[in-house]
Structures are given as C-alpha cells and as structure tokens.
Amino acid sequence: MTVPAAHASFEGDNLITDANTIPFKIRYRKLNLYSDSPNIIKVKENEDVYIPAQVTYAGSNNNPYYQNLTVYQKLNNNSTETQSITADLSGNFELPIASYSLDKINTVSFYVKDQDGNTSNTITRQITVGGNLAFDYVQNIVSFKPINGSFIDEILPRLGKWQINVVDSREKGSQWSVQAKASDLVSEDKNKLLGNLFYRDANGKDHDIDKEFPVATHVKDTDDTQVKNIADTWTDNSGILLSAKKGNKAGIYKGTISWSLIDSLSNKNKA
Numbered sequence: 001m002t003v004p005a006a007h008a009s010f011e012g013d014n015l016i017t018d019a020n021t022i023p024f025k026i027r028y029r030k031l032n033l034y035s036d037s038p039n040i041i042k043v044k045e046n047e048d049v050y051i052p053a054q055v056t057y058a059g060s061n062n063n064p065y066y067q068n069l070t071v072y073q074k075l076n077n078n079s080t081e082t083q084s085i086t087a088d089l090s091g092n093f094e095l096p097i098a099s100y101s102l103d104k105i106n107t108v109s110f111y112v113k114d115q116d117g118n119t120s121n122t123i124t125r126q127i128t129v130g131g132n133l134a135f136d137y138v139q140n141i142v143s144f145k146p147i148n149g150s151f152i153d154e155i156l157p158r159l160g161k162w163q164i165n166v167v168d169s170r171e172k173g174s175q176w177s178v179q180a181k182a183s184d185l186v187s188e189d190k191n192k193l194l195g196n197l198f199y200r201d202a203n204g205k206d207h208d209i210d211k212e213f214p215v216a217t218h219v220k221d222t223d224d225t226q227v228k229n230i231a232d233t234w235t236d237n238s239g240i241l242l243s244a245k246k247g248n249k250a251g252i253y254k255g256t257i258s259w260s261l262i263d264s265l266s267n268k269n270k271a
Helices: none
Strands: 007-011 016-020 030-034 040-043 049-058 069-075 083-085 092-097 105-114 123-129 133-138 154-156 164-168 175-182 195-200 206-208 213-219 226-229 239-244 257-262
Touching: 030 105, 040 049, 049 105, 049 123, 069 092, 083 092, 133 257, 164 175, 164 213, 175 195
Parallel strands: 040 123
Antiparallel strands: 007 016, 030 049, 049 092, 069 083, 069 105, 105 123, 133 164, 154 239, 164 226, 175 213, 175 257, 195 206, 195 239
16 A cells, blocks of 8 residues: 655744655565475475465455466575466465476475565475485494403493484385494503404394494384484393403593494395
8 A cells, every 4th residue: 555645744942844754655465475295295206296385465355366476496505497376266386396306305495476576485395205214313422331440351231322313204114224333442541442342132142343234224114204213222231232351451442333324124134
C-alpha cells in the first residue's frame, strides 16, 4: 500500500511552521518458504530428486498470485540456473534436481522471489545418493586401567566406555566392518612397553592387531539410518585389551590405534 504525503504543523514559543511528510510504500506481503522434506534426502543411483515445497504470503487478505515465481538454487555451493516455477493455488510446487548433477553427498539450498521482488527465506537440504557410510564420532583419547608396579604379566581392560561410532544411511542388508591397527606403546622416556594391544573376540580367541584386523562387523536390519558404537558389545574381557608383561618401567605409555571402515564384511570374519 502507498502512504500519501501528509501535512503537519509545528508550533513553539518562538516559531510556527509546517511541512509535508514524504509519501512511501509498505510492502505488506512477506514471502515464506516451507518444505516438509527430511533434512537428509536419500535417493538411489540415477534417481532424480523432487523436493516438495510451499510458498505462502503473510499479512495479506488478498488471493496471492503464484504464477510468476522464480527459484534460485545452489547445489554444492555452485549456483545453478534459476527456474521459473508455477505453484498450485495453495502455493505448492516441486523443485527438480537431475540425478546426473549429484555427487555421493550433496548440499542444496534454494529460495523463491516473486515478480514484485519479495524474497523468501532459504531452505537447505542434504542429498545422499545410494546412502552413506562413515565414522560418526571416534574418541580421540582412550586408555586402559592403570597398574601400580609391574611384577606379573597382566591383561588390562579398557578404562571407561570407548566410542567408535559408525553411521550407515544405506539400504537394509548393507554390510560393514571396522579394522584396527595398533602401534607400539612408548613412554615419555622412550621406553617401549613390554606387551601389546590385542583383540579378543566373543569366543575368547586373541588376535594381534599390529596389522589391520577386523574388530567389528554389522549387517543393517532396517532402511533407517543407523548409528552403532562398535565398543558397545565389548566387555572387560573382550574387545581391544592391553597385554602388559612384567618388568615394565614406571611411566605413561602412549601409542596410536588406526581405525578403518570397510563397506563389506571382512573375509577374516567370514571364516
């Protein structure tokens, strides 16, 4: 709406004067954009994406005109061609994204502008093609139960609950395994620990992990996204443990465990 100029007068003890205000326009319609699509949209290989959305006007009692809308889109931080869209009478439309333009993991953002220059809010979604498998969180520092003295051979359990989380958004039946490789443990005085890290499976069999060895496997039993902590099934007498021989010098010994995530079951665990 247009607010016309208005006359105003000012009267004071020493001055009487008047002036006209400047006319101005109020844009009373605000463009809002909404989408009920999930934050992570999962599609199969070579499948096009259609993101449902709705545009509405706030603050107007008039029937809005949805025929001349333009959507501005960014895919993986690259601006793509703008698209003219025609929404239905309720402002609903679909944003199409061709499968050939998608990578394995994608981020798309878009907003809408109408013929009067009203601009909507921006919506952002992630698109994964064929699902995704990755480490969600890997605990940076892990430790084992401390000991006083080194007079006998001991098997030391883990200290606290370890977290090595795997997130899998692929389809049901997908498989993965985690392999671990441990370095020697060395003190600040450069003394090598007499002993080593090893993996004890659920059957009580011990395995060296000086080379990569599978310490967890999983087969998805749902199409929903799963997050698994591989240490959840380990007990004080299973999982990765520390074998400490007698005769070690006092000190804090440090090393590195390298984790590898494989998108299939290990042949070692199939045997």
